[in-house]
Amino acid sequence: MAAQLPPLQATRVFEAAARHGSFTKAAEELGMTQAAVSYQIKVLEDRIGTPLFLRRPRQVTLTEAGQRLAPAITEAFELIGAAWASARSGAQGMLSISTVQTFASNWLAQRIGSFQMAHPGLAVRFDTSPRFVDFAREEVDLAIRAGNGDWPGLATHLLLRTEFTPMLSPKLAASIGGLKEPTDLLRLPIIDPDDPWWTQWLTEAGASAEGLKGRVRSRMGSQAVEGGAAIAGQGVAMLTPAFFASELADGRLVQPFELLCSDGHAYWLVYPEARRNAPKISAFRSWILAEFAASAEE
Amino acid sequence: MAAQLPPLQATRVFEAAARHGSFTKAAEELGMTQAAVSYQIKVLEDRIGTPLFLRRPRQVTLTEAGQRLAPAITEAFELIGAAWASARSGAQGMLSISTVQTFASNWLAQRIGSFQMAHPGLAVRFDTSPRFVDFAREEVDLAIRAGNGDWPGLATHLLLRTEFTPMLSPKLAASIGGLKEPTDLLRLPIIDPDDPWWTQWLTEAGASAEGLKGRVRSRMGSQAVEGGAAIAGQGVAMLTPAFFASELADGRLVQPFELLCSDGHAYWLVYPEARRNAPKISAFRSWILAEFAASAEE
DNA sequence: CGGTATGCATAAGGACAATTTATCCATATG
C-alpha cells in the first residue's frame, strides 16, 4: 500500500544537510559527526542512484534531483514534527483516573482541586467503575483500587489502609448520655448492621456481636452515603476515619472509641510499571503521596 | 531548527499499524515479523509517554493520542514516498553525457537515436566540453573521453582506438588517376598537414614526410570539419575510419590504403565506479558497447 | 605566494538499535 520509502534516517540527515547547504552544519544540528552525515548522504545517493549534492569547494549544493527532493522532505518532516509535538503535549494534557466510587467521593473529590491548581494545564478525567481497569484495553493512565497490592506488572503505592471504627453525630451520642462502652452502641440505630465490619469491630472490642441480629437491614453500600446518614443523626456508621477527616475535625461526626480495626485491605495507587516516568503520572503520584504523608503527620 | 522528531523507524511502523489496525498485517506489509512491530510500537509509546494503541482481543485500535497522530504521519509518509518516487524516476529519466566534440559529432550524433528509441523514457543531455568532467562537481552521469584509460576511481570501457588513415573523395582520387603509392597523396591538397598524424602515417607507410613542408596550413581541428572538406573534394584528410563508416560505405569517401596507424590514444566510456549499477548508466553502457561490438564484427 | 583553516570523503572499529526466533497468553471461533 505505502509507496516504497527511502531509508528514513538517511532522509532525515539529507533534509538537514539540504537546509543548511553544509554537512558540517547539519551534523551540528543533528548532534552527530560530519562523517556520519557524509555517510548517510552517500547511503541515500546509492539508493536513489544519482548524486543529491554537488561537492563544491567549501560547500555542497543540491543537484537537480536533490532540489526536487528537498522541499517535499522538509515539509514532510515538519508535518511529523508538528504532529508529534502536539500529540506529545496533548497526551500530557489529559490525565485519566480510574477509581472506585468510595475513594472518589470520600477523598478525591474534596482534594483534587489542589492538584489541578498545581497543574493548570492538565485536565483530569475520572472513570469510576467498579471493575479493575485493564490498562492495555482502556484509555486510563492510573487507577486507585482497593486490594492487597499484589498486581504483577503494575507499580503500586499504598495510600490508605481501610481501617474502620464506629462514628456518629455528637447529638445522637448525647441523646443517650454519651458512649462509655462499646455495647452502648447497640442502644442506637446501626447503619448497615450486616456489614461484616460491624461484626469484626465488636468482636475485637470485646463485645458480643449478638446485638446485631434481627436489626433492620439498611444496606447503603457506600461510605459516603452512610456517612451522610450518620451526620444526619440517623444512626451509627462503621466508617474509615481518613475519609471523614474534615467531619471529625469540625465536629459533625465523632469517633467515640479509639479502637481501629482493619480487614487488611487498602487503597492503592496503581499504574503500568512502564509508564512510571511519564510526566503526568509522576506529577499525580507526587501529589497524592504528599497528601497522604501530610495527613499522616497530623 | 527542525522540531524534535520521533524515532523514524518506529514512526514508520506505527503508520502501517495504524493504517491496518493490526500489528500482524503491518508486519507483513513491512516485511518483518510481528514481534518487531510490537517492539517498535512500544518504543514509540515509551517515547511519547502514552499508549497509542488499545490492545483489544484480536485487534488493536488507536487511542485518542494515536488517532491524533496517525493522519498526519500517514500524510507525511505519503509525501515522502511520492517525492522519493518522483526523484527516483526523475533521476532515471535524464542521462547527462559529457563528451568531447569529436566523438559527439563524428559518432554519437548519428547513433544516439537508436539508444533513445530503445529507452523512450530517458532524456539525453549532452555536455560537450574539452575539460575532463569532475563527477563530484558537475551533474554528469557519464563521460566519453580520449586518454589512456587510467583514471582511478572511475570505471572505464575502451570504445575505440584512435586509428587513422588518409581519406578523400573518390572524385578527387580519380582526378589524378587513382592512388597507387602513399607518395601519390602528396600530389593532392592535404587538409591540415601540420597534424602530427600525417607525419606518423607517412613515416610508417615508408614515405618521406618531407613533402608536407611548406604546405598551406589549414588547421581545422576537428575530424567532422576535415571530413566534410574531404567529402567536398577539397583535399585528403587524415581521419579515423570508425568515425566515417557510413561515408566509406556509401562511397562519399574512400580509404586508398590499408595502413592504419594509431597514436595509442583511445576513446573511453567512463563513469564513477560506485554508480555502475544505476539503471541509466548500465543501459547506456550496454548500448554503446553493443554498438562497438557490432561495428567490430563488420 | 606559501601556510593555515575549512569542509568533505573514507576506513576501521565499536555501540546499540532493530529484528528474528521461540514461546507464552488471552480470546474469539467453530
Add this chain to the structure above:
DNA sequence: CATATGGATAAATTGTCCTTATGCATACCG
C-alpha cells in the same frame, strides 16, 4: 471444548549507524 488468531515478551543475533582518525582539496590570510 479444542483450535486458531493476534499480540507480548525474552534472548540472541544481526546490521545499521556512528565515531575516531586520517587524508585531500581548496579558499583564505598574512
